[in-house]
Amino acid sequence: xxxxxxxxxxxxxxxxxxxxxxxxxxxxxxxxxxxxxxxxxxxxxxxxxxxxxxxxxxxxxxxxxxxxxxxxxxxxxxxxxxxxxxxxxxxxxxxxxxxxxxxxxxxxxxxxxxxxxxxxxxxxxxxxxxxxxxxxxxxxxxxxxxxxxxxxxxxxxxxxxxxxxxxxxxxxxxxxxxxxxxxxxxxxxxxxxxxxxxxxxxxxxxxxxxxxxxxxxxxxxxxxxxxxxxxxxxxxxxxxxxxxxxxxxxxxxxxxxxxxxxxxxxxxxxxxxxxxxxxxxxxxxxxxxxxxxxxxxxxxxxxxxxxxxxxxxxxxxxxxxxxxxxxxxxxxxxxxxxxxxxxxxxxxxxxxxxxxxxxxxxxxxxxxxxxxxxxxxxxxxxxxxxxxxxxxxxxxxxxxxxxxxxxxxxxxxxxxxxxxxxxx
Ligand code: TRP
Numbered sequence: 001x002x003x004x005x006x007x008x009x010x011x012x013x014x015x016x017x018x019x020x021x022x023x024x025x026x027x028x029x030x031x032x033x034x035x036x037x038x039x040x041x042x043x044x045x046x047x048x049x050x051x052x053x054x055x056x057x058x059x060x061x062x063x064x065x066x067x068x069x070x071x072x073x074x075x076x077x078x079x080x081x082x083x084x085x086x087x088x089x090x091x092x093x094x095x096x097x098x099x100x101x102x103x104x105x106x107x108x109x110x111x112x113x114x115x116x117x118x119x120x121x122x123x124x125x126x127x128x129x130x131x132x133x134x135x136x137x138x139x140x141x142x143x144x145x146x147x148x149x150x151x152x153x154x155x156x157x158x159x160x161x162x163x164x165x166x167x168x169x170x171x172x173x174x175x176x177x178x179x180x181x182x183x184x185x186x187x188x189x190x191x192x193x194x195x196x197x198x199x200x201x202x203x204x205x206x207x208x209x210x211x212x213x214x215x216x217x218x219x220x221x222x223x224x225x226x227x228x229x230x231x232x233x234x235x236x237x238x239x240x241x242x243x244x245x246x247x248x249x250x251x252x253x254x255x256x257x258x259x260x261x262x263x264x265x266x267x268x269x270x271x272x273x274x275x276x277x278x279x280x281x282x283x284x285x286x287x288x289x290x291x292x293x294x295x296x297x298x299x300x301x302x303x304x305x306x307x308x309x310x311x312x313x314x315x316x317x318x319x320x321x322x323x324x325x326x327x328x329x330x331x332x333x334x335x336x337x338x339x340x341x342x343x344x345x346x347x348x349x350x351x352x353x354x355x356x357x358x359x360x361x362x363x364x365x366x367x368x369x370x371x372x373x374x375x376x377x378x379x380x381x382x383x384x385x386x387x388x389x390x391x392x393x394x395x396x397x398x399x400x401x402x403x404x405x406x407x408x409x410x411x412x413x414x415x416x417x418x419x420x421x422x423x424x
Contacts, residue, residue, distance in 0.1 A: 003044075003240040005158030006219060008165065008247045009306035010093050011212035013299060014273050016248040017255045019208055020189070021266035023201045027192035029252070032205040036245055039412060040209040042404045043367050044220055044237045045387070046374040051224025052233075053378070053386050058218025059317050061225065066377055075369050076317075079218035082366060083314045085358045086217065087307065088340035092351060094303040095135030095341075096274055099124055101296035108289025109278040114262040117278045121271060131345035139338050142307050146315055147330040151308045158305055165298050169250040172295065176253065176280060181260025188256055188266070199419035206416050207359030212248060213241055214309075216363035216370075222313060230389035234397050254280075270351070311337070360420065368413050375406035 020028050054061035059076030066072050103109065109117060124130055145151050176182065210216040251273075258276040259266050268275070277295070281288035311333060318329040344351040374383055380402065385391075387398050418424045 001159060001162075002223060003214075003220075003237065004243050005162055005305060006214045006223075006309050007212060007240060007244040008162060009302050010090065010097070010299075011208070011214075012244065012248040013169075013251045014093055014097075014270070015211060016208060017252050017276075018268075018270055018272040019204055020252055021256075021259070021272055022269060023204055024193050024196035025188040025266075026190050027194055027197050028201060028205060029189060029249075030192055031197070031202055032208060032248075033245065035202075035205050035209045036213075036241060038404070039206070039367075039409050040213050040215070041238050041241050042401055042409055043210070043215050043371060044213055044241060045233065045401060046370045046405055047215055047218070047220035048224040048233065048237060049374060049383065049386050050370065051218075051221030052227055053382065054221075054225065055228070056225050057222045057313070057316065059321065061218075061221050062373070066373070069377060072369065072373055072377060075366070075373075076218065078362070078366055078369075080314065080317055082217040082358060082362045083310050084337055084340060085354050085362065086211075087310050087314070087337045088344050089351060089354050089358070090303070090307055090310070091135045091138055091337065091341040092131060092344045093270070094138045094300070094307060095131055095133075095345065096125065096271075097296060097299050097303055098134045098138060099130070100274055100278070101293070101300050103278075104281070104289070104292035104296050108286075108292050109282040110285075110289060112278070112282050114264065114279050117282065118264070118275050121275050121278075125271060125348070128346060132342050135341050135345050136338060138304070138307070139334055139341065142304060142311055143330055143334040145304075145308060146311050147327060147334075149326065151312055157301060161298060161301055161305070165302055166247065166250075168291075168295050168298060169247065169254060172254045172277075172280070172291070173250050175284070176255070176257040179257045179261040179280075181262075182257040184260040185253070185256035188260070189252060199416065202416050203360050203364075203420035206413065207363060210363035210367060211359055212244055214306075216366045217310075217313075218366075219309060219313060222316075230392055232393040233387060233389070234394040234401070270348075270355075361417075364413050364417055368410055371405040371409040371413075375402070375410070 050061050050065065051057065054064040056064050058079040062072045062075045112120070214220065255273055255276045256266070258264070258280045262276070262279045264276055264279070278292065281292040284291060314333045315326070315329045318324050318333060319326060322329070324332065340354070344354055383402065384398055387401065388395050415424065
């Protein structure tokens with residue numbers, strides 16, 4: 001449940017649909033699903049396994065398991081850079097969610113035309129102070145929660161929120177499928193057009209898999225470090241990853257019928273969801289008001305819980321490494337990430353730069369290092385014992401997993417990156 005809570009978030013509802021739109025639909029979906037199963041799930045398992053083996057979070061885990069290894073020893077520090085950069089972007093989008101919630105409460109988008117909705121939202125994102133203000137509001141809420149050390153209480157909300165979010169997704173999907181553009185949307189999402197696929201497309205899909213599974217920045221390691229004793233690790237992680245992909249598919253099915261019905265641009269980028277969805281609510285009458293408030297309300301809290309876990313990781317590292325007090329660490333991390341978020345909120349260029357840096361470069365690099373560490377640095381017997389809980393579970397699956405982390409995943413990630421950066 002904790003894993004699903006961390007994985008399902010803005011990545012599924014905001015990022016996945018806009019990438020699908022930008023990359024021509026079905027082909028991207030197929031590549032994405034392929035990567036989830038071939039690379040994503042083995043990666044979640046690798047990261048988790050390192051944390052469980054070391055019983056430590058990202059910075060300490062590599063040092064504990066490989067004190068002599070010069071390269072891997074410092075890998076944890078990469079998490080800090082990744083954490084701050086992700087938070088920079090995430091907070092800005094969370095600010096957009098908050099703005100949409102306020103707009104929902106005020107008007108429920110009732111009576112607004114598609115042009116009006118598009119214009120209102122792009123006016124908002126391109127203004128200077130408003131996005132910064134909303135994102136600051138978000139940061140203040142998150143810092144208060146983390147600063148007081150009550151994030152565990154908040155994360156319990158996930159148990160209620162996740163099912164609620166899923167229920168809303170399903171309901172909105174069904175509603176979208178009754179729109180006149182539903183047929184076109186289904187065709188767009190199921191009939192691949194391979195002509196548009198380049199290495200960039202594949203790299204986009206790879207980055208999205210990392211982002212959506214919360215992998216490649218040490219979060220899974222932190223989760224692993226909390227767990228002792230035997231468990232069927234493969235089953236729980238694979239299930240969580242499949243649920244996460246289902247959420248993404250539902251989001252796409254909810255949004256694209258609206259895109260085709262209201263003649264919106266599928267490839268318009270990060271603002272897609274925030275423009276497409278209000279059109280659906282605008283059509284629904286009074287029910288639309290309730291639906292929009294509920295939906296953006298749930299999404300607001302889902303975004304808070306995701307941001308909290310990244311924030312919390314950065315605060316823990318600061319406390320451990322700099323021996324800071326919790327209060328000072330929280331203020332420091334909040335201040336630094338507010339600065340980064342303001343830059344992102346201020347300029348879409350910086351926003352896209354940060355997003356690309358994390359998803360196309362830092363997460364894959366961290367991912368390669370994790371699979372190489374499990375496949376080549378740790379001894380096979382050690383990995384096998386952790387994976388199978390001393391031979392109790394999934395022995396046959398272990399062999400497949402081991403082959404993937406040793407050969408398939410590192411080579412595939414490397415090829416995709418080199419290809420996209422024009423080296424091969
Ligand atoms: N997976 C989250 C989403 O889809 C985003 C995310 C990336 C995340 N890394 C994380 C969430 C680390 C929590 C912790 O929205």
